[in-house]
């Protein structure tokens with residue numbers, strides 16, 4: 001079967017003499033693995049189509065399993081994302097999340113658009129952390145773990161200080177927070193932003209100004225959600241953590 005689709009390279013590995021196997025997140029066929037023959041040859045026309053984060057149009061043959069690329073055109077090479085260390089680190093994390101944490105049936109056209117918007121936001125110089133957190137929320141929602149931020153998940157209370165409880169899938173009010181020893185208290189700013197993350201389509205992400213204190217709370221909150229609900233150790237995540245430690 002011949003497939004023509006738009007895709008973004010989320011994984012690229014060497015295969016045999018000069019070939020590459022890439023995984024694409026496509027806008028019509030979920031995640032698709034394809035062999036790109038001769039991708040590593042210097043003069044290969046297809047070389048750039050196999051690079052991580054490349055957004056292109058891909059034409060390939062597939063019966064079952066891996067497809068074989070026959071033709072492709074680059075829409076956006078995203079080379080800036082491969083050249084700057086911090087952008088590379090965050091983009092690698094977004095790509096690895098899609099590769100490892102997103103189930104095949106959840107790899108929708110909407111998620112393709114969200115990854116595309118995420119990489120574009122990085123390239124445009126938008127806040128790397130905030131952009132990544134919105135993307136993490138889209139992953140959680142796609143995987144069926146979208147948290148409840150409207151009211152206390154235990155008693156329905158909507159007033160007072162709220163804590164985030166990943167174990168209960170949402171927020172707990174001050175009366176109920178004792179039910180989860182891991183719950184972390186959220187300031188008004190952090191809760192407001194978490195609600196925004198949930199509603200936001202990344203294609204409409206503007207420049208969000210966030211106080212340092214709120215950023216720290218958001219960091220802890222998103223980390224707790226991702227570790228508890230997704231819980232897959234990712235190489236790119238460890239690298240981000242290392243970068244974080246050295247920059248402080």
Ligand SMILES: [Zn+2]
Nearest residue numbers: 152155173176
């Ligand atoms: Zn409550």
